[in-house]
Amino acid sequence: MTATMLPTEVGQMSAVALAEIIERSIDGNPVADYAERESLAWSVIEDGGWDCIAVAEEFDGGGASLRDLVEVAQVWGAANIPQPLLETIWAKRWSAQARERSGPMSVSVRRLGVSDGSGLAPFAALAATGIARSIGAATDEFDVAPLGEADAFTPALRPSVLPWTTKIEAEAARELGVIWAAEVVGAAQKLVDLSVAYAKTREQFGKPIGSFQAIKHRLADMHSQAQYAQTAVIWASLEPTNSQRACHYAVGISISLAEQSIQIHGGMGFTWEMGLHYYLRTMLTRRELIAGLWP
Amino acid sequence: MTPLDHQQSFLEGARAWLSTSVPDRWRQERGALSEDEIVEIRHEWDRRLFAGGYSGLSIPTVYGGQGLGLRQEVLFHEAAAQAHAPEGIGRIGKILTVPTLVAHGSEEQRAKYIPGIMAGTEVWCQAFSEPGAGSDLANVATFARKTEGGYLVTGQKIWTSFAQYAERAILLAKTSQTDPRYRNLSFFLLDMKQPGIALRTIRQISDTSHFSEVFLDSAFVADSDLVGEEGDGWNIAMTTLTSERGGVEAITRYVEVRGDLDTLMHCCATGSDVDTQVKQLDTRLELVRWQVMKALDYVEDDLEFFRRTCMLKIMWSELWQEVTQLAVSLNCRAHQEHWRNQYLETRAVSIYSGSNEIQRNIIGDRVLGLPR
Numbered sequence: 001m002t003a004t005m006l007p008t009e010v011g012q013m014s015a016v017a018l019a020e021i022i023e024r025s026i027d028g029n030p031v032a033d034y035a036e037r038e039s040l041a042w043s044v045i046e047d048g049g050w051d052c053i054a055v056a057e058e059f060d061g062g063g064a065s066l067r068d069l070v071e072v073a074q075v076w077g078a079a080n081i082p083q084p085l086l087e088t089i090w091a092k093r094w095s096a097q098a099r100e101r102s103g104p105m106s107v108s109v110r111r112l113g114v115s116d117g118s119g120l121a122p123f124a125a126l127a128a129t130g131i132a133r134s135i136g137a138a139t140d141e142f143d144v145a146p147l148g149e150a151d152a153f154t155p156a157l158r159p160s161v162l163p164w165t166t167k168i169e170a171e172a173a174r175e176l177g178v179i180w181a182a183e184v185v186g187a188a189q190k191l192v193d194l195s196v197a198y199a200k201t202r203e204q205f206g207k208p209i210g211s212f213q214a215i216k217h218r219l220a221d222m223h224s225q226a227q228y229a230q231t232a233v234i235w236a237s238l239e240p241t242n243s244q245r246a247c248h249y250a251v252g253i254s255i256s257l258a259e260q261s262i263q264i265h266g267g268m269g270f271t272w273e274m275g276l277h278y279y280l281r282t283m284l285t286r287r288e289l290i291a292g293l294w295p
Numbered sequence: 296m297t298p299l300d301h302q303q304s305f306l307e308g309a310r311a312w313l314s315t316s317v318p319d320r321w322r323q324e325r326g327a328l329s330e331d332e333i334v335e336i337r338h339e340w341d342r343r344l345f346a347g348g349y350s351g352l353s354i355p356t357v358y359g360g361q362g363l364g365l366r367q368e369v370l371f372h373e374a375a376a377q378a379h380a381p382e383g384i385g386r387i388g389k390i391l392t393v394p395t396l397v398a399h400g401s402e403e404q405r406a407k408y409i410p411g412i413m414a415g416t417e418v419w420c421q422a423f424s425e426p427g428a429g430s431d432l433a434n435v436a437t438f439a440r441k442t443e444g445g446y447l448v449t450g451q452k453i454w455t456s457f458a459q460y461a462e463r464a465i466l467l468a469k470t471s472q473t474d475p476r477y478r479n480l481s482f483f484l485l486d487m488k489q490p491g492i493a494l495r496t497i498r499q500i501s502d503t504s505h506f507s508e509v510f511l512d513s514a515f516v517a518d519s520d521l522v523g524e525e526g527d528g529w530n531i532a533m534t535t536l537t538s539e540r541g542g543v544e545a546i547t548r549y550v551e552v553r554g555d556l557d558t559l560m561h562c563c564a565t566g567s568d569v570d571t572q573v574k575q576l577d578t579r580l581e582l583v584r585w586q587v588m589k590a591l592d593y594v595e596d597d598l599e600f601f602r603r604t605c606m607l608k609i610m611w612s613e614l615w616q617e618v619t620q621l622a623v624s625l626n627c628r629a630h631q632e633h634w635r636n637q638y639l640e641t642r643a644v645s646i647y648s649g650s651n652e653i654q655r656n657i658i659g660d661r662v663l664g665l666p667r
Contacts, residue, residue, distance in 0.1 A: 003302055004592050005585075005588055005589045005592055006592045196663050196664075196665070199665060200664070200665060200666065207666070208665075208666045210659070210663075210665035210666055211665065211666040211667060213655075213656070215665075216655070216656065216659035216660075216665050217652070217655040217656075217659065219659055219663055219665065220606075220654075220655040220656075220658035220659045220662075220663065221655065223602075223606070223658055223662060223663060224605075224606035224609060224610065224658070227586065227602075227603060227606060228579075228582050228586065228606075228610070230589075231582055231585045231586045231589050232578075232582060232585075234585070234589060235581070235582070235585045242581070245574070245578050246578070249575075249578050249579075249582075
């Protein structure tokens with residue numbers, strides 16, 4: 001029985017501070033404005049020590065727990081910034097070789113539906129990203145992948161197909177799954193918030209659409225579902241034996257929330273400039289990546 | 296001791312007490328008990344809870360409670376449900392009357408009524424709904440007319456549980472024909488054992504009777520039994536209903552649904568092609584429990600707590616219905632009687648304690664701040 005499900009102070013303070021840094025760097029601009037460019041410089045991340053928050057204290061890191069990372073990943077997911085922050089935090093937590101490197105890092109994950117041994121590597125198309133050959137082995141090595149062609153479907157993740165996959169130790173893979181799922185949940189909560197805000201200002205029939213029960217009940221359910229999704233990733237971080245099913249459930253609900261969010265925004269939700277699709281695209285690719293982590 | 300140790304020792308103590316206190320007859324032969332025997336066991340259970348120190352866990356000690364937190368209350372209810380403990384017949388008093396009196400009652404009312412509820416000697420019922428005031432509860436028509444030293448109440452209430460066993464009722468009645476809606480209602484503590492009150496039980500679709508209609512014909516309520524001021528009734532009732540839809544209720548229901556889903560998983564659904572569906576139900580059910588636990592970290596902040604608990608009633612009620620809908624479709628002969636009954640009984644869960652549609656309005660208005 002858990003006494004509390006809250007993150008530690010490290011997790012709470014990191015989440016608040018990261019949200020402030022993100023806010024400053026995107027400066028109130030909509031996601032469509034920044035999802036396809038370097039909106040938060042890697043030097044800002046590294047100078048602030050953000051890449052080391054989950055390195056154990058004995059290695060001079062921040063000592064954040066997996067539960068703490070769930071908090072941080074939600075904040076990161078709400079922004080949808082194209083940098084491999086979560087992957088790098090995770091790599092440095094698990095690998096001595098990663099701790100000795102600087103710069104962004106990522107992994108190449110097994111693709112379902114192919115048998116040629118190739119992997120999908122988020123951010124591999126981003127300059128200077130080190131892609132791990134293994135994580136959690138005695139001697140982890142990193143390739144700086146040739147820039148490769150990014151799959152244009154997911155601008156904020158810049159994923160490329162590589163001819164090999166990263167060998168990831170099982171517990172490390174579980175943690176990465178939880179972190180990615182938490183990122184997706186953060187994105188879903190952001191879309192619910194945007195939908196609620198839109199329903200308060202968008203008027204039809206001379207009234208804000210949020211006053212109509214058809215919209216209000218849908219939003220009430222979206223709030224509830226976002227809560228369950230968040231609870232599921234927290235559960236996933238606290239009970240390893242249930243991580244997989246809880247993450248799949250959280251991601252499934254989150255994607256459904258993105259779909260509902262587009263519906264609430266009406267025609268605007270279907271436009272490129274409104275930008276809801278950036279989140280949805282990230283979520284779909286994360287789902288694929290998470291599925292590749294678990295056998 | 297750390298808080299976790301403290302909690303652990305509380306839980307161990309509770310489990311040990313439950314293992315020796317739950318009546319064997321209830322645990323083993325519940326299905327064979329007569330209505331009178333059931334009522335007697337539930338009465339006795341309230342008295343045992345009190346003697347064992349488990350009555351009113353989160354109620355302040357000055358009012359005869361144990362002065363512990365909501366966390367202990369939730370943990371105890373979960374353990375009790377797992378131990379197949381009966382549900383006390385005093386539950387309306389404990390989960391509705393006491394929190395309402397703690398929040399809005401006078402010292403005199405608290406001193407007079409809370410000890411009897413805690414000790415399990417006074418049963419309460421709830422007289423809110425009316426034929427014309429269901430989801431639109433503010434449309435209550437029962438009228439309390441001022442008289443010497445109190446009020447004379449006339450009207451009709453419906454969907455009242457435990458009415459035939461109750462000494463008292465919390466009553467919502469109109470006290471003004473001219474004041475605007477939401478300001479024309481008052482909240483009373485009504486003596487049920489008086490000549491002006493008649494009951495009629497309601498036969499439900501499951502062919503059982505858990506509810507009554509209550510007919511009031513100039514029933515008397517003393518001035519000292521008005522809670523708050525005249526016209527405060529609506530706001531006070533909202534406090535009452537928030538308690539009803541909260542975490543303690545959800546954790547109790549969680550264990551009930553858990554029992555049903557276990558039967559489904561280990562018997563009725565084996566060898567059928569509904570495996571994925573059952574696993575999904577299982578994940579969603581566990582999330583009810585985790586959602587309650589998550590909310591407990593926010594109990595000091597009313598709004599943040601409500602953000603995390605407002606959906607619980609919708610969550611467990613719709614889930615329970617899905618469990619029974621699936622179960623009754625599987626034709627498990629060993630549990631046919633059980634599922635037929637549960638299927639019909641659970642049609643009510645999305646209606647009672649405020650329909651799920653009304654709860655969605657509340658989430659939209661109060662949690663999300665959407666315009667009315």
